[in-house]
Amino acid sequence: MxxxxxxxxxxxxxxxxxxxxxxxxxxxxxxxxxxxxxxxxxxxxxxxxxxxxxxxxxxxxxxxxxxxxxxxxxxxxxxxxxxxxxxxxxxxxxxxxxxxxxxxxxxxxxxxxxxxxxxxxxxxxxxxxxxxxxxxxxxxxxxxxxxxxxxxxxxxxxxxxxxxxxxxxxxxxxxxxxxxxxxxxxxxxxxxxxxxxxxxxxxxxxxxxxxxxxxxxxxxxKESMSVGKHSTLKTFYLSRNRILFMRRNVKGVPLVLFTCYFTFITLPKNVATFLVRREMKHLQAFWKGIAWNLSNYNIKNS
The missing domain is CATH 3.90.550.10 (Spore Coat Polysaccharide Biosynthesis Protein SpsA; Chain A)
Known part of the structure; x- marks a missing residue:
């Protein structure tokens, strides 16, 4: 003791x-x-x-x-x-x-x-x-x-x-x-x-x-035991929070660059991937993650 x-x-x-x-x-x-x-x-x-x-x-x-x-x-x-x-x-x-x-x-x-x-x-x-x-x-x-x-x-x-x-x-x-x-x-x-x-x-x-x-x-x-390696919950929060993190922690030109990259590369690529795989629930979760950020645009930076 x-x-x-x-x-x-x-x-x-x-x-x-x-x-x-x-x-x-x-x-x-x-x-x-x-x-x-x-x-x-x-x-x-x-x-x-x-x-x-x-x-x-x-x-x-x-x-x-x-x-x-x-x-x-x-x-x-x-x-x-x-x-x-x-x-x-x-x-x-x-x-x-x-x-x-x-x-x-x-x-x-x-x-x-x-x-x-x-x-x-x-x-x-x-x-x-x-x-x-x-x-x-x-x-x-x-x-x-x-x-x-x-x-x-x-x-x-x-x-x-x-x-x-x-x-x-x-x-x-x-x-x-x-x-x-x-x-x-x-x-x-x-x-x-x-x-x-x-x-x-x-x-x-x-x-x-x-x-x-x-x-x-x-x-x-053991890795991803609670959520699962490929769940719609994971798709939603990774999509939502990836954008949220950048909004809260990146400013100025870098944030503009991220926004452009996400809009013109990430978004069409992910949509195409989910469509090809016929993963409609994941596609919906991905869009919900984006929509959350659009409807919560006034969140302050960290």
């Missing part, structure tokens, strides 16, 4: 939505974490059945918050923030599996880099052992509003085993000091799903902090 008392408390926060078996796998993996001073918070986003009993069985002492409605990724995590008492908050997807040195490795960044505002570990694909998903993020392209992960789908030979500043944290696993959240504010709930962590990182950077990738911390990701 004395060793834990001398180390900062880390609040691990995750969201469950109709996926209690996957969430329990995450909770069981927390038992392997070496760091002794943690609290675990699960926010249930209005699942069909209350998962509390199963979650407590998987991890006794857990804090379970059951929301009456689905608040999305940001809203759910913000409920977790309100309940957290830790000096550092570690947000993880429920479809991740932790490793022994994960928490220690992330905390090292804040000890070594005073300008650190948020940090993510290295991600490996759970179902493809030794293959990297994430070793940092490249900047969102001002033309198309998209970006790429560093090292994605490459075999891990240690080529990214170096701490580095990166443009954005990975929403599936990111640690933030409580004091930074107090200064910057909680996650932007406007997004509901996708791009909110990018926007949050932009807000954190505007306060003078940096985003880091920690190679000496590893997490495994």
């Amino acid at each position: 004395s060793m834990a008392a001398n180390q900062p408390l880390v609040s691990i926060i995750t969201i469950n939505y109709n996926n209690v078996a996957v969430t329990c796998d995450l909770l069981l993996s927390i038992a392997c974490v070496n760091y002794p001073n943690i609290e675990v918070i699960v926010v249930d986003n209005a699942s069909a059945e209350n998962p509390t009993a199963a979650l407590v069985e998987a991890y006794p002492g857990i804090k379970v918050i059951v929301s009456e409605k689905n608040l999305g990724f940001a809203g759910g995590n913000n409920l977790g923030i309100k309940a957290a008492t830790g000096d550092y908050l570690f947000f993880v997807n429920n479809d991740t599996v932790m490793t022994a040195g994960l928490v220690d490795g992330l905390l090292e960044i804040f000890q070594q880099y005073p300008d650190a505002g948020i940090v993510s570990p290295k991600f490996h694909y759970y179902y493809a052992p030794g293959v990297i998903e994430f070793a940092g993020y490249n900047q969102v392209n001002v033309f198309n509003g998209r970006n790429t992960m560093v090292g994605c789908r490459k075999k891990d030979y240690g080529q990214y085993d170096k701490v580095s500043e990166t443009h954005y944290a990975h929403g599936g696993g990111m640690m933030v000091p409580a004091k930074v959240i107090a200064e910057v504010g909680m996650m932007p709930e406007l997004y509901f799903l996708y791009y909110e962590e990018f926007d949050w990182c932009e807000q954190i950077k505007r306060k003078g902090y940096k985003v880091y990738y920690q190679s000496n911390a590893l997490i495994y990701h």
Whole structure:
């Protein structure tokens, strides 16, 4: 107990939505974490059945918050923030599996880099052992509003085993000091799903902090377990929030360039693709994402 008392408390926060078996796998993996001073918070986003009993069985002492409605990724995590008492908050997807040195490795960044505002570990694909998903993020392209992960789908030979500043944290696993959240504010709930962590990182950077990738911390990701790899929900929010992110974080000529690119290249290309594939529901979701931005044109920049 004395060793834990001398180390900062880390609040691990995750969201469950109709996926209690996957969430329990995450909770069981927390038992392997070496760091002794943690609290675990699960926010249930209005699942069909209350998962509390199963979650407590998987991890006794857990804090379970059951929301009456689905608040999305940001809203759910913000409920977790309100309940957290830790000096550092570690947000993880429920479809991740932790490793022994994960928490220690992330905390090292804040000890070594005073300008650190948020940090993510290295991600490996759970179902493809030794293959990297994430070793940092490249900047969102001002033309198309998209970006790429560093090292994605490459075999891990240690080529990214170096701490580095990166443009954005990975929403599936990111640690933030409580004091930074107090200064910057909680996650932007406007997004509901996708791009909110990018926007949050932009807000954190505007306060003078940096985003880091920690190679000496590893997490495994099952990838898209909650939403599904090819769902209309994903099509809608990716389309809507891609535009929303650019509106809130890009100004002047770059925003004009993005608008032109989206209008004359992205839009006709996506429409043609959905028509050829006869994916009419996805086409409808894509248009709904665009229409949302047109009808919410007065949203202020971040």
